[in-house]
Every structure is written in C-alpha cells, then in structure tokens.
Amino acid sequence: MKRMNMNAVGRWICDMLAVCKREFALVFRDMGVVLFFLLLPTVYPILYALIYNPEYVREVPVVVVDDCRSDMSREYARRLDASQYVKIVGYAANMQEARKCMAEKECYAIVNFPEDFSRCIGRGEQAHVSIYSDMSLLLRYKGILMAATDVQAAMGADVRAEVMQQAAASGTAGIGMIPTIDSASVAMGNTAMGLASALLPGILVLILQQSLILGVCMLAAGSRERARLNGGIDPKEIRTGDVRQMLGKTLCYLVIYIIPLIYILKYVPMIFSYPQNGHSLDMIAFMVPFLLSSIFMGMTIQVFIREREAVFPLFVFTSVLFLFLSGLSWPRFAMSGLWYLIGSCFPSTWAMNGYIAMKSNGALLHQVSHPYAMLWLLTAVYFLLALAVRKFIDKKQEHAGMKN
Amino acid sequence: MKSLLSVIKESIWRGCMFVMSRPLYLVSIVVIPLLSGFIMLDLLKEGIGNHVPAAIVDLDGSDLSRRVTSNLDAMQTVDVKRSFNDFTEARDALQRGDIIGFFVIPENFAGEALAGRVPEITYYTNYAYFVPASLMYKGFKTISVLSNGALVSTTLVTAGLPESSVTALLMPYVNDMHPLGNPWMSYQIYMGHSFVPGILALMVMIITVYSITDEIKKKTSVEWLKSAGGSIVVALIGKLAPQTLLFTLAGWILQLATYALYDFPLNCNIVVMMTAMFLMVLACQAFAVTVCGIVPNLRLALSVCSLLSVLAFSIGGFTIPVEDMYRWIGIVSYILPIRYYFLIYIDQSLNGVDLYYSRYYFIALLVFVLVSFIPLFNLKRMCKKPVYVP
Numbered sequence: 001m002k003r004m005n006m007n008a009v010g011r012w013i014c015d016m017l018a019v020c021k022r023e024f025a026l027v028f029r030d031m032g033v034v035l036f037f038l039l040l041p042t043v044y045p046i047l048y049a050l051i052y053n054p055e056y057v058r059e060v061p062v063v064v065v066d067d068c069r070s071d072m073s074r075e076y077a078r079r080l081d082a083s084q085y086v087k088i089v090g091y092a093a094n095m096q097e098a099r100k101c102m103a104e105k106e107c108y109a110i111v112n113f114p115e116d117f118s119r120c121i122g123r124g125e126q127a128h129v130s131i132y133s134d135m136s137l138l139l140r141y142k143g144i145l146m147a148a149t150d151v152q153a154a155m156g157a158d159v160r161a162e163v164m165q166q167a168a169a170s171g172t173a174g175i176g177m178i179p180t181i182d183s184a185s186v187a188m189g190n191t192a193m194g195l196a197s198a199l200l201p202g203i204l205v206l207i208l209q210q211s212l213i214l215g216v217c218m219l220a221a222g223s224r225e226r227a228r229l230n231g232g233i234d235p236k237e238i239r240t241g242d243v244r245q246m247l248g249k250t251l252c253y254l255v256i257y258i259i260p261l262i263y264i265l266k267y268v269p270m271i272f273s274y275p276q277n278g279h280s281l282d283m284i285a286f287m288v289p290f291l292l293s294s295i296f297m298g299m300t301i302q303v304f305i306r307e308r309e310a311v312f313p314l315f316v317f318t319s320v321l322f323l324f325l326s327g328l329s330w331p332r333f334a335m336s337g338l339w340y341l342i343g344s345c346f347p348s349t350w351a352m353n354g355y356i357a358m359k360s361n362g363a364l365l366h367q368v369s370h371p372y373a374m375l376w377l378l379t380a381v382y383f384l385l386a387l388a389v390r391k392f393i394d395k396k397q398e399h400a401g402m403k404n
Numbered sequence: 405m406k407s408l409l410s411v412i413k414e415s416i417w418r419g420c421m422f423v424m425s426r427p428l429y430l431v432s433i434v435v436i437p438l439l440s441g442f443i444m445l446d447l448l449k450e451g452i453g454n455h456v457p458a459a460i461v462d463l464d465g466s467d468l469s470r471r472v473t474s475n476l477d478a479m480q481t482v483d484v485k486r487s488f489n490d491f492t493e494a495r496d497a498l499q500r501g502d503i504i505g506f507f508v509i510p511e512n513f514a515g516e517a518l519a520g521r522v523p524e525i526t527y528y529t530n531y532a533y534f535v536p537a538s539l540m541y542k543g544f545k546t547i548s549v550l551s552n553g554a555l556v557s558t559t560l561v562t563a564g565l566p567e568s569s570v571t572a573l574l575m576p577y578v579n580d581m582h583p584l585g586n587p588w589m590s591y592q593i594y595m596g597h598s599f600v601p602g603i604l605a606l607m608v609m610i611i612t613v614y615s616i617t618d619e620i621k622k623k624t625s626v627e628w629l630k631s632a633g634g635s636i637v638v639a640l641i642g643k644l645a646p647q648t649l650l651f652t653l654a655g656w657i658l659q660l661a662t663y664a665l666y667d668f669p670l671n672c673n674i675v676v677m678m679t680a681m682f683l684m685v686l687a688c689q690a691f692a693v694t695v696c697g698i699v700p701n702l703r704l705a706l707s708v709c710s711l712l713s714v715l716a717f718s719i720g721g722f723t724i725p726v727e728d729m730y731r732w733i734g735i736v737s738y739i740l741p742i743r744y745y746f747l748i749y750i751d752q753s754l755n756g757v758d759l760y761y762s763r764y765y766f767i768a769l770l771v772f773v774l775v776s777f778i779p780l781f782n783l784k785r786m787c788k789k790p791v792y793v794p
Contacts, residue, residue, distance in 0.1 A: 032703065051718045054728045076577070103757040121576055124569045128578045135586040136750040137725055138594050142538065148579045159576040179517045179555050182524045183548035185541060188498060188505075189532030195724065198534035275532070309618075309702055310428070312710045313610045317436055319714055320603060324447055330591060331504075331536045333457060334450045339443075353501060360532035363499035370500070 015240040019248025022238050027215075027256065030222060032308060036215040037253075041260035044207045048200060049272045055194025057143045059087035063098045063107040066091060070118035076129065079151045080111065085143035108134040109144045121159060139195065189360035190275060197274050201359050202328040202352040204264050209294045209348045210319050212257065214311045216249075216298030221308045242390045246383070250295050257291055269359065277362030285365055286354055289375035293347040296382035303389045326352045347382075350374045411633040415642025418631055422615060423646050432611050433650045437604040441658045444599055445666055451590035455483035456536045456543070459506040461494050462487060466514035472525070472551045476507060481543040498530055505529035505540045507547075517555060525551070535591065585669050585754035593668055597749050598722035598742075600658055601681070605688045605742040606713035608651050612692035613709050615643055616783070617702035625787035636784040637777075644689050648682075651689075655681040671756025680748045683769040687741035690776035697779025700786035716740050744768045 027033050064077050081088040089107055092098035098110040112130040120127035131148055133141050164178075190197040227234040238245070265283060269276050305311055324330065325343035332340055332353075343349045354371035357363040365372065423429050460476065462469050477484045485503060488494040494506040508526045510516075516523040527544035531537045557570045565573075586593045619625040632639035656678055662668040670677070692709055699705050719729075719736050720743045726734040737743050744765040751762040 035707075047715060048718060050733055051715070051729060052724060053730070054724060057725055057728050060725075103751070103755070103761045105761075120572075124572050126572045126575060126578050128580050130580045130582060132582045132584055134750075134755065135583045135589070135594070136754060137721075137723065138589070138591075139723060140725060141583060141589075145581060148581070152575075152577045152579050156576045160573055163573055178559050179520055180522050181513075181517055181548065181552040181555060182522050183545070183552075184524055184526045185544070186526060186528045187531045187537075188495075188528050189530045190534075190537075191531070193531050195534060198532055198537075201532070309614065309706055312706045313432060313436075313607065313614075316606050316610065316710050316714050317440065317603065320599065320606075320717060321440060321443060324444060324599075328533075329535065329595070330448055331453070331456070331533060333455075334453055334536075335447055336449065339447045356532050357499055357501050361499045361530060367496065367500045 012241075012244060015238070016244045016248040016251070019238050019240065019245050020251045022236070023219075023249045023252035024256075026219060026222075026236060027252065030219070033215050033218050033222075036211050036218060037256055038260065040211045041207055041264055044211075045200075045204055045264055045268045048203055049196065049268070052196035052200060053272065055192060055196050056085075057137075057139050058084055060085060060109065060140050060143050061089040061107040062086050062109045062111055062144065063101045064088055064091050065093075065095055065098050065110060065112045067115045068113040068117035072118040072121060072127075073113040076113065076151060076155060077111065079154065080147055083147035083150060086147040102132075102134065108136075108140050111148075124163075189356075196272070197360075199328060200272070200274055201269065201356050202326060203323070204268060205290075205352045205355050206319065206322055206326070206348050208257075208260065208264055209290070209322070209346075209351065210315060211260070212253065212291065212294045213298035213301065214315050216253065216295060217302045217305045217311045217314070218308050219249075220299070220302035221305045221311065224306065225308065242387060246296075246299060246386060246390070249299075250292065253295050254291060261287060261291070265355070265359075275360040277360065278358035279364065282365040283355075283358060286358065286368065286372055286375075287351070289372065289379045290347050290351040293375055293378040293382050296379060296386045297347060299386035300382055300389050303393050322346055322348045325349055328352060328356075344374065345378070347375060347378050350378070408633075408638075411635075412638055412641060415632045415638050416645050417642075418628070419643040419646045422643065423650070429611065429615075430650075432607055433647060434654050437607050437651075437654045438657060440603045441600040441661065444603075445592065445596055445661065448592035448595055449666075451592035452588055453536060453539045453591060454480050456481060456505070456540045457485045457503045458482045458540060458543075459486040459488055459494050459497055459503045460484055461489070461491060461506055461508045463490070463511040464509050464513035468514035468517065468555075469509040471554075472509060472547065473507075475550065476543070476547045479543045479547065481539050494528075498528065503530075504533055504536045505544065507544060585671070585756075592666065595722075596662055596666070596668065597753070598720070598746050599717065600662065601655065601684065601745055601749075602717055602720070602722070602742055604651065604655055604658065605684060605716070605745070608647075608685055608688035609692045609695075609709045609713050610706065611647060612644060612689045613696055613705045614702070615647070616640075616693065616696045617700065617705050620700055620786055620790040621702045623790045625790045629784070629787045636780050636787065639787075640693060640780075644693075648685055648689060651685045652682045655685060668753070670753050672752035672759075676752050676759065677749070680745055680752070680766070680769075683766065684741055684745040687744070687769040687772035690772040691739075691741055693776040693783075694772075694779055697776070697781075697783040700783050712740065716742055720746060722746065738768075741769060741772055 027037065062080065066073050066077065077088055080086050090101070092101060095110070095112065101107050102110060110132040112132070114128060114130070117127050117129070129148070131144065133144050135141055187193045223234045223237060226236060265287070266280070301314070305314065325339065325346065326349045327335070327343065332343060335343070350371035354368040354375070357368050423433070458476075460473050462473055473484070476482060486497060488497070488506070491508060494508070497503050498506065506528050508528070510523055510525070513523045525548050527548070529537045529541050529544070553574045556574060557567070560570045560573070561567055583589055619628045629636065629639055632642055659677055659681060663670050663674070695708050696705050699708065719733065720740055721737050726737050747765045748762050751757050751765070752759070
C-alpha cells in the first residue's frame with residue numbers, strides 16, 4: 001500500500017517534470033517568446049536608463065527683465081546664472097519682449113526685477129523679485145525654484161551680515177547675540193536626488209512582471225492556435241492533470257528567469273549606479289513569490305488572449321496603468337480607497353515598493369514583511385484563479401472547438 | 405467601371421464592417437482609451453499632494469522643540485503620523501515605507517539655541533519616492549526657516565528693533581513665484597495632459613497596424629485591395645476612416661472630461677484643441693501606416709509600434725525635457741506624433757499664446773500624413789502577395 005503511494009507521488013513528479021521539459025522546448029523554439037523572456041528584459045532597462053540618465057535638469061534658459069538696473073539686481077542675476085539649474089540666455093527690454101521669447105520657447109522663465117528693487121534693500125525693506133515660470137514640466141519649474149531659493153538665501157545672508165555689522169558698530173543694544181537655528185537636509189534612499197534613481201528601480205521590477213506575463217500569454221495563445229488547427233487538441237501538449245501542468249510550466253519559467261532576474265536586479269543598478277543596498281539573499285527570497293504570482297497571473301489572463309498578436313496591446317496598455325497604480329509616480333497614500341485596492345491586486349505594486357525599500361533604503365526582509373506576505377497571498381489567489389480558469393473556461397472552449 | 409466615389413463608399417463600408425466584426429476592436433478603440441483616461445484622471449484627482457506621512461524625533465522635549473513640532477503638524481503638505489524616541493526607530497519606519505521622511509530635533513536644542521550655539525535641525529527625506537519627497541522637503545524647509553525666523557524676530561523685537569525691519573532683515577529678498585497656467589501646481593494637470601492622450605495615441609497606432617497587417621496575415625489583402633479598385637490609398641482610406649472617426653470621438657470625449665469635469669486650464673478656443681486631437685489621431689494612423697509600409701509583417705510592425713509607444717511616455721519629454729536628454733535619444737522624440745500634440749497643448753491650452761507660435765507643430769502633424777504615402781508601394785506589393793512569417 002505504502003509502495004503504491006510512493007509510486008503515485010513519483011509518477012506525479014515525473015509528469016510534472018515532463019511538462020517542464022516540454023515547456024522548455026516550446027519556449028526556445030518560439031522566437032516571439034524568447035524575445036519576450038530574454039531580449040525584452042535585457043534591452044528595456046538599458047533604453048530606460050539612457051532616457052532618464054541625465055537625472056535632473058540643468059541650465060534651464062531664463063530671460064531677465066531688469067527694470068532696476070542696479071548693481072544689486074545684476075549681482076542677483078549673475079548668481080542665478082551661476083547656479084547649475086539655470087542659465088540666463090538674455091536680457092529683455094520689457095515684459096512684452098520677454099513674453100515673446102517665452103512663446104518662441106527661447107526661455108522657460110522670466111525673472112523681473114522691479115524698479116525699486118535695490119531701493120527697498122537700502123531702505124531696510126523687503127525687495128521682491130517676480131519669477132514667471134512655464135509649467136509644462138515640473139522638473140524645469142523645480143530647477144528654477146531651487147536656483148532662485150538658493151540665491152535668495154545667499155544674498156539675504158549677505159545683507160543680514162552687513163546690517164548686523166552696522167548695528168554692532170553703532171552699538172544698538174542687545175543685538176550682539178542672536179539665537180539662531182540651522183537646518184540640514186539629508187536625502188535618503190536616492191542620495192543623488194535624481195529622477196532616474198527614483199523611477200528606474202521600480203520600472204525594472206515592472207519590466208520583469210510584464211515580460212513574464214506576456215511570454216506566458218503568448219505561449220498559451222500559441223498552444224490555442226495549434227489546437228484550433230488540430231480539432232481542439234494541442235498536439236504538443238502533454239496530457240496530464242491541471243496542477244501538474246501548471247507547476248511544470250511554472251518550474252520552467254522560474255529556471256529561465258534566473259538570468260534576467262540577476263541581470264536586472266543586480267547588474268543593471270550596478271552599471272547605471274542606481275541605489276544598491278540590501279542583501280542579495282533577502283532579494284532572492286522576496287522575488288520568489290513575485291515571480292510565482294506573476295506567472296499565475298499570466299496563466300489567469302491568458303484566457304482572454306485568443307491570438308498571439310493580441311498580447312501587444314495588452315502589454316503597452318497595462319504597463320502604463322500598473323506603473324501608475326504602483327504609486328511610484330503619484331504616491332499610494334494619496335490615492336482614493338478604490339485605486340489603492342485595485343493597485344493591491346497586482347504583484348508589481350507590492351514588488352516594486354518592496355524592492356525599492358530594500359534596494360534604495362536598505363531594508364531587510366523582515367522590514368518588508370507586509371509586501372512579502374501580500375505577494376504570497378497573491379500567489380495563492382492567482383494560483384487558484386488560474387486553476388479555475390483552466391478547469392472551467394478552457395475546457396469549455398475546448399469542447400466548443402471539438403464540436404466545430 | 406465603377407466611379408471612384410462608389411469605390412470609396414464601398415471601401416469605407418468594408419472598413420466599418422471590419423470594426424464591427426469583433427467586439428475586441430470596439431473595446432480597443434473606444435473603451436480602453438476612455439477607461440484608462442478616466443482611471444488616470446481619477447487616480448490623480450487629489451492633484452495637489454497633501455498630508456505626506458512624516459514622523460518627528462524630538463530628543464529635546466523643550467517648549468521650543470514642541471512649538472516646532474506643532475508648527476510642522478499644522479502644515480498642509482506634511483502629516484506628522486508618528487513620533488519616535490530615536491533615529492533608529494524612525495529610520496526603521498522609513499525603510500518599512502510607513503513614512504516618507506522625518507525631522508530630528510537634537511538634544512538640548514532650546515538651550516543651545518538660546519546660548520547662541522546654533523543647533524541644527526536635521527530632516528531626512530526618502531527620495532526613492534520623488535514627488536512626495538519633494539513636497540515634504542518643501543514643508544520641512546519652510547518649518548526650519550520659520551522656526552529660525554520666529555526665534556530671531558522675538559529676540560530682535562525684544563531688543564527694540566521695529567517689527568517691520570525685522571522681517572526685512574530675516575528675509576531681505578523675496579521670490580514671488582508665478583507658475584503660469586497651473587498656479588495650483590496640480591499633478592493631475594501636469595500628468596493628465598500628456599498621459600491621457602498618450603494612451604489614446606498608443607491604441608491608435610496598435611489598432612492601425614493590426615488592422616492593416618492582419619489582412620496580410622490572413623491573406624485577405626488581395627481581396628481587400630480588389631474591393632478598393634486596386635488602389636492602396638482607397639483601401640487605406642476605407643479601412644482607416646471609420647477608425648479615425650471613432651478615435652477622434654474618443655479623444656474629444658477625453659478632452660471634454662479634462663476641461664469640463666476636471667477643470668484643466670483652457671486658454672485658447674476649444675476648437676484649436678479639438679483640431680489638434682483630430683490631427684494627432686490622423687498623424688498616429690499615418691505613422692502606423694508608414695511602419696507597415698516599411699515592415700509589412702504583423703508581428704514586426706506591431707513590435708516596432710508597441711516599443712515606440714511605450715517609450716513615448718518617457719522619450720516624449722513629458723517628464724524630462726528633451727534638451728536635457730542625450731542628443732541622439734532626444735531626436736527620437738521628434739518622430740512621435742504625441743510629442744507635437746503635447747507641445748500644442750502647452751502653447752495653446754496651458755499658456756494661451758498666439759496660434760502663430762504653434763504653427764510648426766500643426767505642420768509637423770500633417771507631415772506625418774504626407775510621409776506615410778512614400779512606403780505605400782511596398783505595402784501594396786505585400787498586399788498583392790501576402791506572406792505570413794510567424
């Protein structure tokens with residue numbers, strides 16, 4: 001009796017391995033799938049890195065309208081020009097001329113010194129500078145704002161020092177010692193404070209998920225196309241139990257994905273010097289449920305894909321949505337409950353946030369236990385969904401195919 | 405011999421039948437762009453990032469440090485969710501993703517400040533999340549400047565200086581920022597006008613490629629060409645005109661939603677933007693036709709268009725200015741129709757400049773249509789002898 005059981009288990013495993021072996025053959029004989037599984041994860045990270053590599057904006061062109069024409073306004077403009085974010089491309093006679101420059105896209109901001117600019121400082125009043133900024137890109141606005149704030153603080157400190165000196169010299173009471181507070185800002189996670197280092201780690205994870213899901217869908221669609229030509233039965237499929245089929249295929253994909261996984265999560269950040277914290281073992285442990293849930297999600301979605309080509313629209317359209325739902329661009333805490341919930345249904349959301357926590361912020365596995373647990377939960381849910389889809393929908397279609 | 409008009413009519417009828425032949429097409433043409441546009445606009449509904457989760461580590465516990473804390477708590481951009489006893493606890497929370505940043509007030513803070521030894525408040529922000537980190541940085545910075553200001557002005561006023569000159573002394577120069585067109589600095593307005601039409605553009609390209617090359621794949625292209633009287637131009641008009649209409653309608657609905665429902669800035673005549681939308685749909689179709697003409701193979705043409713349309717969101721210069729990209733990468737943005745729609749939006753709708761300044765963008769969209777005629781001979785050749793390479 002016991003022996004029988006052993007035999008059954010052994011046969012079960014043998015079946016599964018046979019499916020796995022067959023799947024390997026199917027993958028590597030299908031150029032489209034090889035492209036999705038291997039070339040896409042190789043090329044996309046490099047393309048994205050090259051696009052975002054500049055990290056931040058430099059030398060945003062700015063035009064100055066100087067109605068004051070004093071030493072002070074020129075000094076202010078000179079310091080703006082010296083900032084790495086801004087470049088003064090010219091002086092305009094009046095606002096009208098400057099606005100024309102802006103309409104021609106020769107500049108993206110206008111700095112206007114009013115007539116009484118230096119007089120205000122001399123009188124001991126606040127001097128105002130008007131800065132009109134184009135809002136087409138927030139990154140440009142940010143650059144202009146940073147440059148202006150730096151100059152404002154530095155020039156202000158000069159004025160203050162001068163006034164204090166005068167006050168001390170004239171002996172105004174009690175000004176000798178003024179309590180002050182200093183402040184320092186420390187950027188964590190992404191010490192370069194660049195856009196690439198913030199976006200790319202998440203995008204890398206998304207690329208893994210998308211390529212995996214699409215490869216899986218494409219394989220399934222290929223099998224279905226073969227079945228359609230062959231009276232409802234795919235001749236290349238090994239006929240065995242559903243669970244064995246699913247696990248065998250999953251094993252095959254997992255083995256194939258070892259290489260893209262290491263390349264994307266370890267070497268791409270190294271090549272482009274993105275944040276590289278966290279422990280490799282933690283990372284691998286974290287990625288297992290991510291890959292599993294992505295595979296099972298692919299096996300669930302595949303029911304909607306009738307033709308191999310239909311995966312392309314699916315790929316492009318879902319990539320953008322998953323990116324937004326992940327909270328990488330617009331934070332998750334600012335989303336409404338509905339979108340938070342929908343975002344939680346996809347492995348990419350949890351994997352991206354968990355990976356960023358580990359890779360950028362140096363979190364250990366126990367610190368990302370929430371996303372980790374959610375990934376395992378999604379693995380279970382999608383496994384059951386995929387099984388249900390196989391059992392009920394695919395079988396039905398197969399019968400329909402047989403009748404035809 | 406049938407008249408040209410009746411051939412075109414027949415061809416358009418065939419195009420309509422194609423669109424209606426499978427629900428998938430209608431879903432891709434109308435439902436997906438509208439749905440994803442709605443998702444994106446609704447997702448960014450808040451628009452202005454408020455209440456970024458933060459924590460405070462108050463090692464001093466003095467009257468002064470509590471005042472700083474309560475000032476921070478009162479800020480709209482920052483939501484002080486937790487307070488920790490030391491740096492390690494706060495860092496742990498940041499690593500777990502519970503907070504985006506924290507503010508550390510050092511030990512003996514009030515004492516040192518009053519003794520004139522300039523203590524330092526340190527704020528830590530997690531720049532792995534770029535947008536909330538930037539917002540939080542602004543909040544933290546404001547608080548530290550204000551705290552300093554409050555302290556200094558109290559001392560100076562007590563010392564007998566008039567309050568008006570104290571303000572001027574604290575901040576002699578003031579930058580009055582005027583963010584043109586989007587004074588709320590709403591993230592929704594910023595992202596909505598590039599990503600929402602972006603998804604539409606993407607679907608236009610993919611569906612166009614699909615509907616042309618599918619004829620070649622299924623070898624129905626011979627019959628398709630014949631029904632158009634042997635003219636590839638008529639065949640394309642017939643196939644694509646119904647789609648142009650549907651896509652443009654979807655685009656107009658999206659525009660209506662952004663302007664009427666979500667109050668995006670509209671500083672030009674709405675007709676200008678509607679025309680731009682129509683031209684963009686046309687240009688995207690033309691772009692797809694050009695790709696089909698060069699590589700008349702379903703999978704290859706689809707791959708090229710998918711690759712480009714996904715990259716368009718990054719390479720189109722919606723987040724990083726094209727002039728800051730590597731030059732040879734920035735060039736790619738100019739072959740994307742969506743880029744010109746984006747530029748028209750900036751000029752007309754956001755900034756409201758004269759139509760004259762956007763003239764080249766409109767011309768560029770038309771150039772896409774003209775260019776698409778060049779590789780038609782190749783497409784026609786393939787349509788006559790369809791070969792499907794799997």
